[in-house]
């Protein structure tokens with residue numbers, strides 16, 4: 001699973017499910033980071049007050065990467 005980290009809004013998206021509704025298109029490219037490191041993402045959430053995106057993070061569709 002790949003994550004898209006928006007450092008501007010401090011939101012974590014899943015790239016497989018992220019879309020226009022997520023709003024990160026308004027975030028400058030240099031403020032976005034793509035990572036596959038679940039531990040890193042977890043750390044951001046637990047220690048930096050990052051939140052998961054309500055639109056894509058909990059998606060349960062069966063899209064395979």
Ligand SMILES: [Zn+2]
Pocket residue numbers: 012013014017018019022053054055056057
């Ligand atoms: Zn999202």
